Amino acid sequence: xxxxxxxxxxxxxxxxxxxxxxxxxxxxxxxxxxxxxxxxxxxxxxxxxxxxxxxxxxxxxxxxxxxxxxxxxxxxxxxxxxxxxxxxxxxxxxxxxxxxxxxxxxxxxxxxxxxxxxxxxxxxxxxxxxxxxxxxxxxxxxxxxxxxxxxxxxxxxxxxxxxxxxxxxxxxxxxxxxxxxxxxxxxxxxxxxxxxxxxxxxxxxxxxxxxxxxxxxxxxxxx
Amino acid sequence: xxxxxxxxxxxxxxxxxxxxxxxxxxxxxxxxxxxxxxxxxxxxxxxxxxxxxxxxxxxxxxxxxxxxxxxxxxxxxxxxxxxxxxxxxxxxxxxxxxxxxxxxxxxxxxxxxxxxxxxxxxxxxxxxxxxxxxxxxxxxxxxxxxxxxxxxxxxxxxxxxxxxxxxxxxxxxxxxxxxxxxxxxxxxxxxxxxxxxxxxxxxxxxxxxxxxxxxxxxxxxxxxxxxxxxxxxxxxxxxxxxxxxxxxxxxxxxxxxxxxxxxxxxxx
Numbered sequence: 021x022x023x024x025x026x027x028x029x030x031x032x033x034x035x036x037x038x039x040x041x042x043x044x045x046x047x048x049x050x051x052x053x054x055x056x057x058x059x060x061x062x063x064x065x066x067x068x069x070x071x072x073x074x075x076x077x078x079x080x081x082x083x084x085x086x087x088x089x090x091x092x093x094x095x096x097x098x099x100x101x102x103x104x105x106x107x108x109x110x111x112x113x114x115x116x117x118x119x120x121x122x123x124x125x126x127x128x129x130x131x132x133x134x135x136x137x138x139x140x141x142x143x144x145x146x147x148x149x150x151x152x153x154x155x156x157x158x159x160x161x162x163x164x165x166x167x168x169x170x171x172x173x174x175x176x177x178x179x180x181x182x183x184x185x186x187x188x189x190x191x192x193x194x195x196x197x198x199x200x201x202x203x204x205x206x207x208x209x210x211x212x213x214x215x216x217x218x219x220x221x222x223x224x225x226x227x228x229x230x231x232x233x234x235x236x237x238x239x240x241x242x243x
Numbered sequence: 244x245x246x247x248x249x250x251x252x253x254x255x256x257x258x259x260x261x262x263x264x265x266x267x268x269x270x271x272x273x274x275x276x277x278x279x280x281x282x283x284x285x286x287x288x289x290x291x292x293x294x295x296x297x298x299x300x301x302x303x304x305x306x307x308x309x310x311x312x313x314x315x316x317x318x319x320x321x322x323x324x325x326x327x328x329x330x331x332x333x334x335x336x337x338x339x340x341x342x343x344x345x346x347x348x349x350x351x352x353x354x355x356x357x358x359x360x361x362x363x364x365x366x367x368x369x370x371x372x373x374x375x376x377x378x379x380x381x382x383x384x385x386x387x388x389x390x391x392x393x394x395x396x397x398x399x400x401x402x403x404x405x406x407x408x409x410x411x412x413x414x415x416x417x418x419x420x421x422x423x424x425x426x427x428x429x430x431x432x433x434x435x436x437x438x439x440x441x442x443x444x445x446x447x448x449x450x451x452x453x454x455x456x457x458x459x460x461x462x463x464x465x466x467x468x469x470x471x472x473x474x475x476x477x478x479x480x481x482x483x484x485x486x487x488x489x490x491x492x493x494x495x496x497x498x499x500x501x502x503x504x505x506x507x508x509x510x511x
Contacts, residue, residue, distance in 0.1 A: 196490065198496050232463035233476075235469075
Protein backbone atom coordinates (compact mmCIF):
# COMPACT_ATOMS: atom_id res chain seq x y z
CA UNK A 21 0.00 0.00 0.00
CA UNK A 22 1.25 3.47 -0.85
CA UNK A 23 0.97 6.49 1.41
CA UNK A 24 0.06 9.64 -0.49
CA UNK A 25 1.94 12.44 1.26
CA UNK A 26 0.80 15.29 -0.97
CA UNK A 27 -2.81 14.36 -1.09
CA UNK A 28 -4.36 17.09 1.06
CA UNK A 29 -2.62 19.87 -0.89
CA UNK A 30 -3.90 18.69 -4.20
CA UNK A 31 -6.97 20.08 -5.96
CA UNK A 32 -10.28 18.37 -5.22
CA UNK A 33 -11.17 15.33 -7.19
CA UNK A 34 -13.81 15.86 -9.83
CA UNK A 35 -16.43 14.47 -7.48
CA UNK A 36 -18.74 12.57 -9.80
CA UNK A 37 -22.28 13.57 -9.00
CA UNK A 38 -23.62 10.34 -10.41
CA UNK A 39 -21.71 8.30 -7.86
CA UNK A 40 -23.68 9.89 -5.06
CA UNK A 41 -27.00 9.54 -6.81
CA UNK A 42 -29.66 12.20 -6.85
CA UNK A 43 -33.37 12.61 -6.47
CA UNK A 44 -33.70 11.42 -10.07
CA UNK A 45 -31.19 8.62 -10.33
CA UNK A 46 -29.66 6.02 -8.01
CA UNK A 47 -25.98 6.19 -7.16
CA UNK A 48 -23.30 3.61 -6.53
CA UNK A 49 -24.32 2.74 -2.97
CA UNK A 50 -27.79 1.77 -4.09
CA UNK A 51 -26.35 -0.48 -6.82
CA UNK A 52 -24.06 -2.13 -4.27
CA UNK A 53 -26.85 -2.61 -1.72
CA UNK A 54 -29.19 -4.06 -4.32
CA UNK A 55 -26.60 -6.52 -5.60
CA UNK A 56 -25.73 -7.54 -2.04
CA UNK A 57 -29.39 -8.16 -1.24
CA UNK A 58 -29.82 -10.18 -4.44
CA UNK A 59 -26.86 -12.40 -3.88
CA UNK A 60 -27.48 -12.95 -0.16
CA UNK A 61 -31.09 -13.70 -1.02
CA UNK A 62 -32.50 -13.53 2.48
CA UNK A 63 -34.90 -11.14 4.12
CA UNK A 64 -34.50 -9.03 7.24
CA UNK A 65 -31.10 -7.71 6.21
CA UNK A 66 -29.37 -5.13 8.38
CA UNK A 67 -27.28 -2.83 6.19
CA UNK A 68 -24.70 -0.25 7.19
CA UNK A 69 -23.16 2.41 5.01
CA UNK A 70 -19.81 3.56 6.35
CA UNK A 71 -19.48 7.34 6.01
CA UNK A 72 -21.52 7.67 2.82
CA UNK A 73 -20.53 11.31 2.32
CA UNK A 74 -22.89 13.07 -0.06
CA UNK A 75 -24.74 9.94 -1.10
CA UNK A 76 -28.41 10.53 -1.79
CA UNK A 77 -29.20 6.82 -1.88
CA UNK A 78 -30.44 6.32 1.68
CA UNK A 79 -34.15 6.28 0.93
CA UNK A 80 -33.70 3.97 -2.02
CA UNK A 81 -31.59 1.52 -0.04
CA UNK A 82 -34.04 1.52 2.87
CA UNK A 83 -36.84 0.72 0.42
CA UNK A 84 -35.27 -2.51 -0.90
CA UNK A 85 -37.71 -5.19 0.30
CA UNK A 86 -35.09 -7.57 1.70
CA UNK A 87 -33.59 -4.81 3.84
CA UNK A 88 -35.15 -4.47 7.28
CA UNK A 89 -32.84 -1.82 8.69
CA UNK A 90 -30.50 0.70 7.14
CA UNK A 91 -27.94 2.55 9.22
CA UNK A 92 -25.32 5.07 8.27
CA UNK A 93 -22.13 5.49 10.27
CA UNK A 94 -21.04 9.12 10.46
CA UNK A 95 -18.45 11.12 12.30
CA UNK A 96 -18.56 14.74 13.37
CA UNK A 97 -17.13 15.96 10.07
CA UNK A 98 -19.78 14.27 7.94
CA UNK A 99 -22.61 16.18 6.42
CA UNK A 100 -25.83 15.24 8.18
CA UNK A 101 -27.72 15.00 4.90
CA UNK A 102 -26.04 11.67 4.32
CA UNK A 103 -28.46 10.24 6.84
CA UNK A 104 -31.30 10.94 4.47
CA UNK A 105 -34.95 10.62 5.33
CA UNK A 106 -36.69 9.32 8.38
CA UNK A 107 -36.30 5.61 8.92
CA UNK A 108 -32.57 5.70 8.35
CA UNK A 109 -30.60 5.38 11.56
CA UNK A 110 -27.42 7.31 12.26
CA UNK A 111 -24.71 5.68 14.35
CA UNK A 112 -21.41 7.12 15.52
CA UNK A 113 -18.62 5.73 13.37
CA UNK A 114 -16.56 5.12 16.51
CA UNK A 115 -19.37 3.18 18.18
CA UNK A 116 -20.49 0.82 15.45
CA UNK A 117 -21.55 -2.47 16.97
CA UNK A 118 -19.43 -5.49 16.06
CA UNK A 119 -20.94 -8.47 14.24
CA UNK A 120 -24.14 -6.50 13.74
CA UNK A 121 -24.69 -6.17 10.01
CA UNK A 122 -25.45 -8.43 7.08
CA UNK A 123 -24.08 -5.90 4.61
CA UNK A 124 -21.49 -3.18 5.18
CA UNK A 125 -20.86 -0.73 2.36
CA UNK A 126 -17.70 1.36 2.32
CA UNK A 127 -17.68 3.25 -0.96
CA UNK A 128 -14.53 5.28 -1.64
CA UNK A 129 -13.61 5.35 2.05
CA UNK A 130 -10.60 3.13 2.58
CA UNK A 131 -8.27 5.54 0.76
CA UNK A 132 -9.19 8.27 3.25
CA UNK A 133 -8.81 6.41 6.57
CA UNK A 134 -6.45 8.00 9.07
CA UNK A 135 -5.15 4.62 10.21
CA UNK A 136 -5.67 2.33 7.21
CA UNK A 137 -5.23 -1.09 8.79
CA UNK A 138 -7.18 -0.29 11.95
CA UNK A 139 -9.82 1.54 9.95
CA UNK A 140 -10.39 -1.32 7.52
CA UNK A 141 -10.43 -3.79 10.40
CA UNK A 142 -13.14 -1.72 12.10
CA UNK A 143 -15.23 -1.77 8.93
CA UNK A 144 -14.84 -5.55 8.66
CA UNK A 145 -15.77 -6.12 12.31
CA UNK A 146 -19.14 -4.50 11.77
CA UNK A 147 -20.17 -7.44 9.61
CA UNK A 148 -21.67 -10.53 11.19
CA UNK A 149 -20.43 -14.08 10.68
CA UNK A 150 -22.41 -14.47 7.45
CA UNK A 151 -22.16 -10.81 6.60
CA UNK A 152 -20.76 -9.25 3.44
CA UNK A 153 -18.55 -6.17 3.24
CA UNK A 154 -18.29 -4.32 -0.06
CA UNK A 155 -15.46 -1.84 -0.56
CA UNK A 156 -15.00 0.34 -3.58
CA UNK A 157 -11.67 1.97 -4.30
CA UNK A 158 -8.90 2.08 -6.86
CA UNK A 159 -6.37 -0.71 -6.43
CA UNK A 160 -2.79 0.17 -7.24
CA UNK A 161 -1.35 -1.90 -10.07
CA UNK A 162 2.26 -0.79 -10.07
CA UNK A 163 1.80 2.20 -12.34
CA UNK A 164 3.78 5.35 -11.47
CA UNK A 165 1.69 7.03 -8.78
CA UNK A 166 2.45 10.57 -9.95
CA UNK A 167 0.58 9.90 -13.18
CA UNK A 168 -2.61 8.84 -11.44
CA UNK A 169 -5.39 11.30 -10.66
CA UNK A 170 -6.65 9.09 -7.87
CA UNK A 171 -3.42 9.68 -5.96
CA UNK A 172 -3.82 13.45 -6.24
CA UNK A 173 -7.46 13.60 -5.17
CA UNK A 174 -8.38 15.55 -2.07
CA UNK A 175 -8.38 13.53 1.18
CA UNK A 176 -6.86 10.49 -0.46
CA UNK A 177 -4.19 9.34 1.96
CA UNK A 178 -3.63 5.76 0.78
CA UNK A 179 -3.46 3.83 -2.43
CA UNK A 180 -4.33 0.27 -1.53
CA UNK A 181 -2.98 -2.79 -3.26
CA UNK A 182 -4.90 -6.04 -3.21
CA UNK A 183 -2.08 -7.51 -1.12
CA UNK A 184 -2.66 -4.86 1.55
CA UNK A 185 -6.41 -5.54 1.56
CA UNK A 186 -5.71 -9.27 1.73
CA UNK A 187 -3.33 -8.79 4.66
CA UNK A 188 -5.95 -7.00 6.78
CA UNK A 189 -8.67 -9.39 5.62
CA UNK A 190 -6.62 -12.41 6.62
CA UNK A 191 -5.80 -10.96 10.03
CA UNK A 192 -9.53 -10.48 10.65
CA UNK A 193 -10.46 -13.93 9.32
CA UNK A 194 -12.04 -12.69 6.11
CA UNK A 195 -12.00 -14.10 2.60
CA UNK A 196 -12.11 -11.72 -0.34
CA UNK A 197 -13.06 -11.40 -3.97
CA UNK A 198 -12.50 -8.63 -6.53
CA UNK A 199 -14.86 -7.57 -9.33
CA UNK A 200 -14.83 -5.01 -12.09
CA UNK A 201 -17.59 -2.39 -11.77
CA UNK A 202 -19.47 -1.04 -14.75
CA UNK A 203 -18.26 2.48 -14.03
CA UNK A 204 -14.64 1.41 -14.52
CA UNK A 205 -15.40 0.61 -18.14
CA UNK A 206 -17.77 3.50 -18.78
CA UNK A 207 -15.37 6.14 -17.46
CA UNK A 208 -12.13 4.31 -18.21
CA UNK A 209 -11.25 4.09 -14.51
CA UNK A 210 -8.66 1.40 -15.08
CA UNK A 211 -8.04 0.62 -11.41
CA UNK A 212 -11.53 0.94 -9.96
CA UNK A 213 -12.67 -2.25 -8.26
CA UNK A 214 -15.24 -3.60 -5.84
CA UNK A 215 -13.79 -5.83 -3.13
CA UNK A 216 -16.21 -8.29 -1.53
CA UNK A 217 -15.24 -9.70 1.87
CA UNK A 218 -16.84 -12.20 4.21
CA UNK A 219 -15.82 -14.66 6.91
CA UNK A 220 -18.27 -17.17 5.51
CA UNK A 221 -17.12 -19.41 2.61
CA UNK A 222 -20.73 -19.96 1.52
CA UNK A 223 -21.30 -16.21 1.27
CA UNK A 224 -18.17 -15.88 -0.85
CA UNK A 225 -19.43 -18.68 -3.09
CA UNK A 226 -22.67 -16.74 -3.49
CA UNK A 227 -20.65 -13.75 -4.65
CA UNK A 228 -18.76 -15.81 -7.20
CA UNK A 229 -21.86 -17.56 -8.47
CA UNK A 230 -23.65 -14.24 -8.83
CA UNK A 231 -21.02 -13.19 -11.33
CA UNK A 232 -21.76 -16.24 -13.43
CA UNK A 233 -24.55 -14.19 -14.94
CA UNK A 234 -23.57 -10.63 -13.99
CA UNK A 235 -21.17 -9.29 -16.61
CA UNK A 236 -19.78 -6.52 -14.41
CA UNK A 237 -20.63 -5.25 -10.94
CA UNK A 238 -23.41 -2.66 -11.15
CA UNK A 239 -22.49 0.89 -10.29
CA UNK A 240 -24.05 4.33 -10.51
CA UNK A 241 -26.85 4.72 -12.99
CA UNK A 242 -25.46 5.54 -16.39
CA UNK A 243 -27.06 8.33 -18.35
CA UNK B 244 -46.43 -30.39 -27.62
CA UNK B 245 -45.02 -33.82 -26.85
CA UNK B 246 -41.39 -34.12 -26.10
CA UNK B 247 -39.42 -36.39 -28.44
CA UNK B 248 -38.61 -39.53 -26.52
CA UNK B 249 -41.31 -39.30 -23.87
CA UNK B 250 -42.16 -37.25 -20.81
CA UNK B 251 -39.67 -34.80 -19.37
CA UNK B 252 -37.48 -36.35 -16.71
CA UNK B 253 -36.37 -34.47 -13.58
CA UNK B 254 -33.42 -32.13 -13.84
CA UNK B 255 -30.20 -34.04 -14.45
CA UNK B 256 -28.35 -31.77 -12.04
CA UNK B 257 -30.63 -31.12 -9.06
CA UNK B 258 -33.55 -33.53 -9.72
CA UNK B 259 -35.88 -30.55 -9.65
CA UNK B 260 -38.97 -30.28 -11.87
CA UNK B 261 -38.38 -29.22 -15.45
CA UNK B 262 -40.41 -27.27 -17.95
CA UNK B 263 -40.47 -28.52 -21.51
CA UNK B 264 -39.93 -25.68 -23.95
CA UNK B 265 -39.58 -25.41 -27.70
CA UNK B 266 -37.26 -22.61 -28.69
CA UNK B 267 -37.44 -21.20 -32.19
CA UNK B 268 -34.54 -19.18 -33.50
CA UNK B 269 -35.79 -15.65 -33.90
CA UNK B 270 -34.16 -15.27 -37.31
CA UNK B 271 -35.37 -18.59 -38.73
CA UNK B 272 -38.73 -20.09 -37.76
CA UNK B 273 -37.63 -23.47 -39.09
CA UNK B 274 -34.71 -23.64 -36.70
CA UNK B 275 -35.90 -25.02 -33.38
CA UNK B 276 -34.63 -26.97 -30.41
CA UNK B 277 -36.44 -28.86 -27.66
CA UNK B 278 -35.43 -28.01 -24.15
CA UNK B 279 -35.95 -29.34 -20.64
CA UNK B 280 -35.49 -26.29 -18.44
CA UNK B 281 -35.09 -26.81 -14.69
CA UNK B 282 -37.35 -24.64 -12.58
CA UNK B 283 -34.96 -24.86 -9.62
CA UNK B 284 -31.33 -24.61 -10.74
CA UNK B 285 -31.84 -23.33 -14.28
CA UNK B 286 -30.00 -26.16 -16.02
CA UNK B 287 -31.18 -26.56 -19.62
CA UNK B 288 -30.99 -29.94 -21.32
CA UNK B 289 -31.11 -29.72 -25.09
CA UNK B 290 -33.05 -32.75 -26.26
CA UNK B 291 -31.95 -34.67 -29.38
CA UNK B 292 -29.02 -32.46 -30.31
CA UNK B 293 -26.12 -34.92 -30.35
CA UNK B 294 -23.14 -34.67 -32.68
CA UNK B 295 -20.54 -37.40 -32.99
CA UNK B 296 -17.31 -35.68 -33.98
CA UNK B 297 -15.57 -38.97 -34.70
CA UNK B 298 -18.34 -40.01 -37.10
CA UNK B 299 -19.42 -36.72 -38.60
CA UNK B 300 -16.35 -34.54 -38.33
CA UNK B 301 -16.01 -31.07 -36.91
CA UNK B 302 -18.55 -28.36 -37.44
CA UNK B 303 -17.50 -25.03 -38.89
CA UNK B 304 -17.73 -23.57 -35.38
CA UNK B 305 -15.17 -26.03 -34.06
CA UNK B 306 -12.53 -25.52 -36.71
CA UNK B 307 -12.59 -21.91 -37.75
CA UNK B 308 -11.63 -18.65 -36.14
CA UNK B 309 -8.99 -17.76 -33.61
CA UNK B 310 -10.44 -19.88 -30.79
CA UNK B 311 -8.76 -22.99 -32.14
CA UNK B 312 -5.00 -22.80 -31.84
CA UNK B 313 -2.77 -23.54 -34.83
CA UNK B 314 0.95 -24.18 -35.06
CA UNK B 315 1.44 -20.51 -35.82
CA UNK B 316 -0.99 -18.95 -33.35
CA UNK B 317 -2.17 -19.95 -29.88
CA UNK B 318 -5.90 -20.24 -29.31
CA UNK B 319 -8.18 -19.97 -26.30
CA UNK B 320 -6.91 -23.14 -24.60
CA UNK B 321 -3.45 -21.63 -24.42
CA UNK B 322 -4.73 -18.48 -22.73
CA UNK B 323 -6.90 -20.51 -20.34
CA UNK B 324 -3.82 -22.53 -19.43
CA UNK B 325 -1.77 -19.39 -18.79
CA UNK B 326 -4.44 -18.15 -16.37
CA UNK B 327 -4.67 -21.56 -14.75
CA UNK B 328 -0.90 -21.76 -14.30
CA UNK B 329 -0.90 -18.31 -12.68
CA UNK B 330 -3.56 -19.47 -10.21
CA UNK B 331 -1.90 -22.83 -9.62
CA UNK B 332 1.43 -21.15 -8.83
CA UNK B 333 3.62 -24.23 -8.80
CA UNK B 334 6.39 -25.55 -11.02
CA UNK B 335 6.40 -28.67 -13.19
CA UNK B 336 2.67 -28.67 -13.72
CA UNK B 337 1.06 -31.64 -15.39
CA UNK B 338 -1.57 -30.28 -17.79
CA UNK B 339 -4.52 -32.09 -19.38
CA UNK B 340 -6.57 -30.60 -22.21
CA UNK B 341 -9.97 -32.26 -22.44
CA UNK B 342 -11.85 -32.22 -25.73
CA UNK B 343 -8.92 -30.63 -27.49
CA UNK B 344 -10.36 -31.34 -30.93
CA UNK B 345 -8.16 -29.96 -33.69
CA UNK B 346 -6.45 -27.35 -31.50
CA UNK B 347 -2.67 -27.35 -31.54
CA UNK B 348 -2.43 -25.41 -28.29
CA UNK B 349 -0.80 -28.37 -26.57
CA UNK B 350 2.40 -27.43 -28.38
CA UNK B 351 2.30 -23.79 -27.20
CA UNK B 352 1.49 -24.74 -23.61
CA UNK B 353 4.35 -27.24 -23.56
CA UNK B 354 6.77 -24.37 -24.12
CA UNK B 355 5.86 -22.66 -20.85
CA UNK B 356 8.56 -22.99 -18.20
CA UNK B 357 6.01 -23.90 -15.54
CA UNK B 358 4.81 -26.95 -17.44
CA UNK B 359 6.23 -30.46 -17.12
CA UNK B 360 4.03 -32.10 -19.75
CA UNK B 361 0.80 -31.59 -21.67
CA UNK B 362 -1.61 -34.43 -22.34
CA UNK B 363 -4.73 -34.22 -24.47
CA UNK B 364 -7.90 -36.30 -24.43
CA UNK B 365 -10.80 -36.57 -26.83
CA UNK B 366 -12.86 -39.09 -28.77
CA UNK B 367 -9.79 -39.54 -30.97
CA UNK B 368 -6.34 -37.98 -31.19
CA UNK B 369 -7.48 -35.40 -33.70
CA UNK B 370 -4.55 -33.03 -33.14
CA UNK B 371 -1.55 -35.40 -33.27
CA UNK B 372 -0.78 -34.87 -29.62
CA UNK B 373 2.29 -36.89 -28.51
CA UNK B 374 0.65 -37.51 -25.11
CA UNK B 375 -2.88 -38.75 -25.56
CA UNK B 376 -5.28 -40.08 -22.94
CA UNK B 377 -8.16 -42.23 -24.12
CA UNK B 378 -11.50 -41.14 -22.72
CA UNK B 379 -11.91 -44.43 -20.90
CA UNK B 380 -8.57 -43.79 -19.18
CA UNK B 381 -9.81 -40.67 -17.42
CA UNK B 382 -9.19 -40.84 -13.70
CA UNK B 383 -6.21 -43.15 -14.04
CA UNK B 384 -3.67 -40.30 -13.93
CA UNK B 385 -3.50 -37.09 -11.93
CA UNK B 386 -3.10 -33.62 -13.41
CA UNK B 387 -2.42 -30.29 -11.73
CA UNK B 388 -4.27 -28.27 -14.35
CA UNK B 389 -7.17 -29.43 -16.50
CA UNK B 390 -8.45 -27.29 -19.38
CA UNK B 391 -11.80 -27.82 -21.09
CA UNK B 392 -12.60 -25.24 -23.74
CA UNK B 393 -16.20 -25.47 -24.99
CA UNK B 394 -16.64 -28.97 -23.61
CA UNK B 395 -19.10 -28.77 -20.69
CA UNK B 396 -22.03 -28.11 -23.03
CA UNK B 397 -21.29 -31.41 -24.82
CA UNK B 398 -21.54 -33.56 -21.68
CA UNK B 399 -24.97 -35.24 -21.66
CA UNK B 400 -25.07 -36.48 -18.08
CA UNK B 401 -23.61 -33.69 -15.97
CA UNK B 402 -23.51 -35.45 -12.61
CA UNK B 403 -21.59 -38.43 -13.98
CA UNK B 404 -19.55 -36.48 -16.51
CA UNK B 405 -18.41 -33.73 -14.13
CA UNK B 406 -17.33 -36.37 -11.60
CA UNK B 407 -15.30 -38.01 -14.34
CA UNK B 408 -13.66 -34.71 -15.28
CA UNK B 409 -12.83 -33.97 -11.64
CA UNK B 410 -11.30 -37.45 -11.29
CA UNK B 411 -8.39 -36.24 -13.44
CA UNK B 412 -7.42 -33.55 -10.92
CA UNK B 413 -4.83 -33.89 -8.21
CA UNK B 414 -5.99 -32.85 -4.73
CA UNK B 415 -4.37 -29.44 -5.22
CA UNK B 416 -5.38 -29.11 -8.86
CA UNK B 417 -7.22 -26.44 -10.81
CA UNK B 418 -9.79 -26.99 -13.54
CA UNK B 419 -10.51 -24.14 -15.97
CA UNK B 420 -13.47 -24.48 -18.35
CA UNK B 421 -14.90 -22.14 -20.96
CA UNK B 422 -18.60 -22.17 -21.73
CA UNK B 423 -21.69 -20.00 -22.00
CA UNK B 424 -23.76 -19.58 -18.86
CA UNK B 425 -27.54 -19.49 -19.16
CA UNK B 426 -28.73 -16.25 -17.57
CA UNK B 427 -32.52 -16.75 -17.70
CA UNK B 428 -32.97 -14.19 -20.46
CA UNK B 429 -35.28 -15.20 -23.37
CA UNK B 430 -33.68 -18.38 -24.67
CA UNK B 431 -35.09 -18.09 -28.19
CA UNK B 432 -32.40 -15.48 -28.77
CA UNK B 433 -29.53 -17.60 -27.47
CA UNK B 434 -27.60 -19.22 -30.29
CA UNK B 435 -25.80 -21.58 -27.94
CA UNK B 436 -28.39 -24.39 -27.66
CA UNK B 437 -28.83 -24.49 -31.44
CA UNK B 438 -25.20 -25.47 -32.06
CA UNK B 439 -24.99 -29.19 -32.98
CA UNK B 440 -23.64 -31.23 -30.10
CA UNK B 441 -24.65 -28.80 -27.40
CA UNK B 442 -26.78 -30.94 -25.13
CA UNK B 443 -26.26 -29.14 -21.78
CA UNK B 444 -26.67 -25.41 -21.20
CA UNK B 445 -25.60 -24.66 -17.66
CA UNK B 446 -26.68 -21.95 -15.30
CA UNK B 447 -24.22 -20.64 -12.73
CA UNK B 448 -26.27 -22.40 -10.07
CA UNK B 449 -26.21 -25.78 -11.82
CA UNK B 450 -22.43 -25.58 -12.06
CA UNK B 451 -22.20 -24.55 -8.41
CA UNK B 452 -24.26 -27.61 -7.45
CA UNK B 453 -22.07 -29.96 -9.47
CA UNK B 454 -18.92 -28.41 -8.03
CA UNK B 455 -20.19 -28.62 -4.45
CA UNK B 456 -21.03 -32.30 -4.90
CA UNK B 457 -17.32 -32.88 -5.50
CA UNK B 458 -16.18 -30.58 -2.70
CA UNK B 459 -15.15 -27.93 -5.20
CA UNK B 460 -15.38 -24.17 -5.02
CA UNK B 461 -16.12 -22.43 -8.29
CA UNK B 462 -15.52 -19.00 -9.76
CA UNK B 463 -16.83 -17.33 -12.91
CA UNK B 464 -14.74 -14.81 -14.82
CA UNK B 465 -15.38 -12.84 -17.99
CA UNK B 466 -12.87 -13.49 -20.78
CA UNK B 467 -11.87 -10.66 -23.06
CA UNK B 468 -13.51 -12.39 -26.00
CA UNK B 469 -16.87 -12.02 -24.22
CA UNK B 470 -16.67 -8.29 -24.93
CA UNK B 471 -16.54 -9.06 -28.64
CA UNK B 472 -17.45 -12.10 -30.69
CA UNK B 473 -18.23 -14.61 -27.93
CA UNK B 474 -20.93 -12.52 -26.28
CA UNK B 475 -21.82 -11.54 -22.74
CA UNK B 476 -22.69 -15.02 -21.53
CA UNK B 477 -19.22 -16.47 -22.12
CA UNK B 478 -17.36 -17.30 -18.93
CA UNK B 479 -14.27 -19.06 -17.75
CA UNK B 480 -15.27 -21.34 -14.90
CA UNK B 481 -12.53 -22.04 -12.38
CA UNK B 482 -12.84 -25.06 -10.11
CA UNK B 483 -10.67 -25.98 -7.17
CA UNK B 484 -10.96 -27.44 -3.70
CA UNK B 485 -8.56 -24.75 -2.51
CA UNK B 486 -9.70 -21.44 -1.07
CA UNK B 487 -6.30 -19.97 -1.91
CA UNK B 488 -6.97 -20.60 -5.61
CA UNK B 489 -10.13 -18.50 -5.28
CA UNK B 490 -8.04 -15.81 -3.57
CA UNK B 491 -5.45 -16.06 -6.32
CA UNK B 492 -8.19 -15.43 -8.87
CA UNK B 493 -9.33 -12.38 -6.89
CA UNK B 494 -5.75 -11.07 -6.87
CA UNK B 495 -5.37 -11.73 -10.60
CA UNK B 496 -8.46 -9.68 -11.40
CA UNK B 497 -7.44 -6.86 -9.06
CA UNK B 498 -5.16 -5.61 -11.81
CA UNK B 499 -6.78 -7.04 -14.94
CA UNK B 500 -10.23 -6.36 -16.34
CA UNK B 501 -10.78 -9.61 -18.22
CA UNK B 502 -9.42 -13.12 -18.42
CA UNK B 503 -7.07 -13.68 -21.35
CA UNK B 504 -8.46 -15.23 -24.50
CA UNK B 505 -7.73 -15.70 -28.18
CA UNK B 506 -7.95 -11.99 -28.96
CA UNK B 507 -5.50 -11.10 -26.19
CA UNK B 508 -2.42 -9.20 -27.34
CA UNK B 509 -0.37 -9.74 -24.18
CA UNK B 510 2.85 -11.74 -24.28
CA UNK B 511 2.91 -14.63 -21.85
